[in-house]
Amino acid sequence: MNDRTLDVVGIGNAMVDVLSQAEDAFLEAQGMTKGAMTLIDGARAEALYAAMGPGVEVSGGSAANSMAGLAALGGGAAFIGKVRNDQLGGIFRHDIRAAGVAFDTPPATEGPPTARCLVLVTPDAQRTMETFLGACVELGPEEIDEALVAKAKVTYLEGYLWDPPRAKEAFVKAARCAHEAGRKVALTLSDPFCVERHRAEFRDLVEGHVDLLFANEHEICSLYQVEAFDLALQAVRGSCDLAVLTRSEKGAVVIEGNEVHVADAEPVKKVLDTTGAGDLFAAGFLYGYTQGRTLYACARIGAVAAAEVISHYGARPEADLAELVERRMARQPA
Amino acid sequence: MNDRTLDVVGIGNAMVDVLSQAEDAFLEAQGMTKGAMTLIDGARAEALYAAMGPGVEVSGGSAANSMAGLAALGGGAAFIGKVRNDQLGGIFRHDIRAAGVAFDTPPATEGPPTARCLVLVTPDAQRTMETFLGACVELGPEEIDEALVAKAKVTYLEGYLWDPPRAKEAFVKAARCAHEAGRKVALTLSDPFCVERHRAEFRDLVEGHVDLLFANEHEICSLYQVEAFDLALQAVRGSCDLAVLTRSEKGAVVIEGNEVHVADAEPVKKVLDTTGAGDLFAAGFLYGYTQGRTLYACARIGAVAAAEVISHYGARPEADLAELVERRMARQPA
Numbered sequence: 001m002n003d004r005t006l007d008v009v010g011i012g013n014a015m016v017d018v019l020s021q022a023e024d025a026f027l028e029a030q031g032m033t034k035g036a037m038t039l040i041d042g043a044r045a046e047a048l049y050a051a052m053g054p055g056v057e058v059s060g061g062s063a064a065n066s067m068a069g070l071a072a073l074g075g076g077a078a079f080i081g082k083v084r085n086d087q088l089g090g091i092f093r094h095d096i097r098a099a100g101v102a103f104d105t106p107p108a109t110e111g112p113p114t115a116r117c118l119v120l121v122t123p124d125a126q127r128t129m130e131t132f133l134g135a136c137v138e139l140g141p142e143e144i145d146e147a148l149v150a151k152a153k154v155t156y157l158e159g160y161l162w163d164p165p166r167a168k169e170a171f172v173k174a175a176r177c178a179h180e181a182g183r184k185v186a187l188t189l190s191d192p193f194c195v196e197r198h199r200a201e202f203r204d205l206v207e208g209h210v211d212l213l214f215a216n217e218h219e220i221c222s223l224y225q226v227e228a229f230d231l232a233l234q235a236v237r238g239s240c241d242l243a244v245l246t247r248s249e250k251g252a253v254v255i256e257g258n259e260v261h262v263a264d265a266e267p268v269k270k271v272l273d274t275t276g277a278g279d280l281f282a283a284g285f286l287y288g289y290t291q292g293r294t295l296y297a298c299a300r301i302g303a304v305a306a307a308e309v310i311s312h313y314g315a316r317p318e319a320d321l322a323e324l325v326e327r328r329m330a331r332q333p334a
Numbered sequence: 335m336n337d338r339t340l341d342v343v344g345i346g347n348a349m350v351d352v353l354s355q356a357e358d359a360f361l362e363a364q365g366m367t368k369g370a371m372t373l374i375d376g377a378r379a380e381a382l383y384a385a386m387g388p389g390v391e392v393s394g395g396s397a398a399n400s401m402a403g404l405a406a407l408g409g410g411a412a413f414i415g416k417v418r419n420d421q422l423g424g425i426f427r428h429d430i431r432a433a434g435v436a437f438d439t440p441p442a443t444e445g446p447p448t449a450r451c452l453v454l455v456t457p458d459a460q461r462t463m464e465t466f467l468g469a470c471v472e473l474g475p476e477e478i479d480e481a482l483v484a485k486a487k488v489t490y491l492e493g494y495l496w497d498p499p500r501a502k503e504a505f506v507k508a509a510r511c512a513h514e515a516g517r518k519v520a521l522t523l524s525d526p527f528c529v530e531r532h533r534a535e536f537r538d539l540v541e542g543h544v545d546l547l548f549a550n551e552h553e554i555c556s557l558y559q560v561e562a563f564d565l566a567l568q569a570v571r572g573s574c575d576l577a578v579l580t581r582s583e584k585g586a587v588v589i590e591g592n593e594v595h596v597a598d599a600e601p602v603k604k605v606l607d608t609t610g611a612g613d614l615f616a617a618g619f620l621y622g623y624t625q626g627r628t629l630y631a632c633a634r635i636g637a638v639a640a641a642e643v644i645s646h647y648g649a650r651p652e653a654d655l656a657e658l659v660e661r662r663m664a665r666q667p668a
Contacts, residue, residue, distance in 0.1 A: 021652075054402070054429040054650065057391035068388070087421040087447070095388040113421070316388065318355075 005076040006102075007290035008186075009152040011144075011174055012063025013136040013160050013167075014081030014105070015115035016088045017275070018055040019313060022120040026051075027128055032120065037129040037191045039163060045132035048118055057088075058314045059095035060117055062190060063158040065276050065315045069283025069305055071100035072321040075290060078102040078148055080174075084135040088114035099316065104145070108138045119275055121313065127275040133164050140166040141173040149174050150181035153290045154212070156282070159190035162198040175209055186212035188282055189219035196222060206240050212289070213243045214282050220245055244299065246281050246306075252299045263299035266307035266328070276315025281306040284325070297329065304328045340436075341409040341624035342520075343486040345478075345508055346397025347470040347494050347501075348415030348439070349449035350422045351609070352389040353647060356454040360385075361462055366454065371463040371525045373497060379466035382452055391422075392648045393429035394451055396524060397492040399610050399649045403617025403639055405434035406655040409624060412436040412482055414508075418469040422448035433650065438479070442472045453609055455647065461609040467498050474500040475507040483508050484515035487624045488546070490616070493524035496532040509543055520546035522616055523553035530556060540574050546623070547577045548616050554579055578633065580615050580640075586633045597633035600641035600662070610649025615640040618659065631663065638662045 027034055030048060040048070049055075059068075067077040079096055083089030085107040092114060096103045115134035119127050139161075149155050155178040161167040175185045187202075187210045189195050195202055202223060206213055213236065217229050220243075224235040229245075233253060236243045242256045247265075254261040284305035288298030304325050305317065312318050361368055364382060374382070383389075393402075401411040413430055417423030419441040426448060430437045449468035453461050473495075483489050489512040495501040509519045521536075521544045523529050529536055536557060540547055547570065551563050554577075558569040563579075567587060570577045576590045581599075588595040618639035622632030638659050639651065646652055 049428060052428075052432065054393065054432045055425070056648070057425065059388065091389070091391065094383060094386075098386060098388045314390070 006078055006148070006152045007075040008067065008070055008154045008156050008286050009078040009080060009148055010063035010067040010156045011080045011161065011170065012158040013061050013115055013133065013164070014064060014083045014092050015061045015117050015131065015134075015136065016092055017058050017060035017117045017119050017315065018049065019058065019119045019121060019275070020052045020055045022053065022122060024122055027120060027122065032128050032130065033193075034122070034128050035126050036193050037117075037131055038193070040130045040132055042112065042132055042134075045116065045118065045130070048130055052118065052120070056313070057091065058316065059092045060315050062160060062188065062279050063156055064096055065279035066156060066283040066286070067101045068096060068099040068316045069280045069309075069321065070287055072317045073283065073287040073301070073305065073325060074322045075287045078152065080105050080143055080145065080148075082108060082135050082139040082143065083114045084108045084112065086113050088116065089135070105143050108135045111135060111138055121273050121275070125271045125274055125310070127273060136167065137164040138166075139164060139170050141169045144170050144173045144177065146177045149177040150183065152178070152183060154184045154186050154286060156186045156188070156286065158188050159194045159198070159202065162194065162201065184211040185209065186214065186286070188214040188278065189223060192218040192222040195219050199223065206236070211241045213240045214246070214278070214285070215243070216246045216248070216278055244285055246278060248277070252281070252303065254295045254299050256295060259295065261296045261299060263296055263303060266303040268307045268311055271310050273313045274310050276309040277306045279315060280309040280317065301325050301329065339410040340412055340482070340486045342401065342404055342488045342490050342620050343412040343414065343482055344397035344401040344490045345414045345495065345504065346492040347395050347449055347467065347498070348398060348417045348426050349395045349451050349465065349468075349470065350426055351392050351394035351451045351453050351649065352383070353392065353453045353455060353607075353609070354386045354389045356387065356456060358456055361454060361456065366462050366464065367527070368456070368462050369460050370527050371465055372527070374464045374466055376446065376466055376468075379450065379452065379464070382464055386452065386454070390647070391425065392650065393426045394649055396494055396522065396613050397490055398430055399613035400490060400617040400620070401435045402430060402433040402650045403614045403643070403655065404621055406651045407617065407621040407635070407639065407659060408656045409621045412486065414439050414477055414479065414482075416442060416469050416473040416477065417448040418442045418446065420447050422450065423469070439477050442469045445469060445472055455607050455609070459605045459608055459644070461607060470501065471498040472500075473498060473504050475503045478504050478507045478511065480511045483511040484517065486512070486517060488518045488520050488620060490520045490522070490620060492522050493528045493532070493536065496528065496535065518545040519543065520548065520620070522548040522612065523557060526552040526556040529553050533557065540570070545575050547574045548580070548612070548619070549577070550580045550582070550612055578619055580612060582611070586615070586637065588629045588633050590629060593629065595630045595633060597630055597637060600637040602641045602645055605644050607647045608644050610643040611640045613649060614643040614651065634663065635659050
């Protein structure tokens with residue numbers, strides 16, 4: 001990545017995913033909420049891990065996955081997030097850099113270990129996650145590189161940052177830096193339960209501090225406490241400059257002022273693991289956005305990137321995303 | 335696993351694999367020997383890891399993979415091998431136990447970290463490996479649980495154990511215990527370069543100390559320094575009670591005294607990653623062997639287990655192996 005072409009800096013929880021296949025009965029026996037991300041402490045993480053089947057470790061984290069996707073598409077990406085100086089932290093650092101993302105947040109030298117997310121994938125390709133935040137609780141405003149944020153066209157923040165106490169301050173500082181430099185601030189609501197935990201603050205953010213909002217149907221409905229997607233759509237309209245709402249196989253709706261676009265989802269032969277679908281949709285959209293594409297094209301690039309990541313296990317792209325998007329977009333308008 | 339039905343105890347290097355996709359040009363630039371397993375030190379491991387693309391971490395180790403496969407088939411399996419008390423060691427321990435294998439070797443509390451094997455998978459599905467032995471060099475005869483070895487129908491040893499200095503003593507002690515208890519000792523030659531490093535000792539082992547020998551075509555040709563498979567076959571005949579020789583898609587040849595069997599390979603739609611093919615063949619063969627099946631059936635079970643593992647990334651089974659073998663073997667003689 002060339003510093004002069006930094007498109008997006010992502011700020012989020014830096015973690016390693018531990019993926020394992022499980023039956024629905026296992027989730028029930030463990031009292032897990034299917035499809036959700038639940039925060040757990042170190043002791044619960046140990047107990048669940050001991051009960052789980054053999055795992056596969058891959059670097060994860062929502063905004064980190066999006067930055068890896070953006071880099072795979074050819075965009076200039078950087079990431080800010082906190083790991084510990086342990087083996088999992090080394091794996092996270094290696095993988096995000098090897099994906100082409102600039103990552104220079106110094107690891108914590110004491111305190112809890114690198115965060116991990118235990119991901120149980122059921123036969124229906126749904127993922128259910130329990131996250132031990134570990135070293136992520138150490139992220140604070142001192143880690144925000146103001147020059148980096150000022151350079152990025154977009155600062156992309158994950159809602160999950162509202163969970164570790166001091167990361168919120170980092171978030172606020174980054175948003176202020178970005179706006180002072182005339183840049184855009186984007187937020188993803190991350191997860192309906194995350195919205196549940198921080199609804200009032202998220203509404204305030206959406207209405208006053210965020211330029212681009214990413215949310216899926218469940219998240220936006222939770223934000224406005226409505227049942228129907230259309231009601232959420234009317235509520236968000238006008239309160240945020242640009243809202244990008246995703247609806248899985250039903251496609252995406254993009255709203256900017258009076259402009260509204262509806263983009264279809266990309267067909268997928270067999271959905272293997274939905275982990276990372278939203279992260280990669282955001283990556284694709286942000287790539288198009290920072291390249292000056294139309295809003296419709298942005299949403300379609302997001303759809304193609306999301307389709308790739310749900311066709312295999314793991315939340316980061318495996319195929320040559322840039323080539324894939326070029327091939328698919330050549331057949332479409334704009 | 336029930337102690338009274340311990341079928342096989344595997345002894346080998348305990349390691350975590352780091353899998354990454356790479357082009358042939360990368361192997362050339364790194365001076366790697368394609369298709370081989372090369373031993374490297376910690377500094378080289380750091381340098382290669384830094385140059386590699388994003389990775390996926392999965393538990394590995396040749397004999398450990400075989401024991402995971404044996405357990406997946408329904409056999410009683412145990413493993414002896416040395417990790418460090420670090421995060422990768424915890425991953426290894428969790429995964430092998432979660433696979434149903436008894437594993438009680440205490441981790442080293444000082445010295446080098448848990449071993450890792452950097453596995454580069456090229457587009458032709460070949461794997462090229464560089465291994466940092468780490469804590470494996472701490473395995474010594476004191477780790478051999480004599481009661482466990484005496485209980486197992488077969489003690490299965492990997493040739494790779496000849497690399498770390500004291501593991502050889504562990505190997506010799508285990509073989510002696512097994513024979514004193516009237517049990518069988520099996521050896522896999524592991525890798526043609528491993529044979530190259532220890533040829534004289536391996537020949538001595540095969541001729542005097544081993545009841546079952548597992549080798550692929552390249553390994554057995556290297557052992558006897560011959561070019562043609564048939565020459566190696568004639569050489570091994572008579573020097574080892576039971577030799578199981580694998581030839582990838584050409585199937586396997588099993589020789590016991592005057593008895594010779596030829597078993598076809600199991601067809602595979604698309605070979606994705608050949609890592610673990612030999613390990614899972616051995617698992618299937620040993621499962622049949624300890625269940626008292628015919629030698630032909632043993633080889634076919636091995637072929638089915640090997641076919642499963644090369645159809646996906648990673649060296650441990652993902653499908654329900656017991657069910658798969660039952661289904662495939664129902665259509666075959668014996």
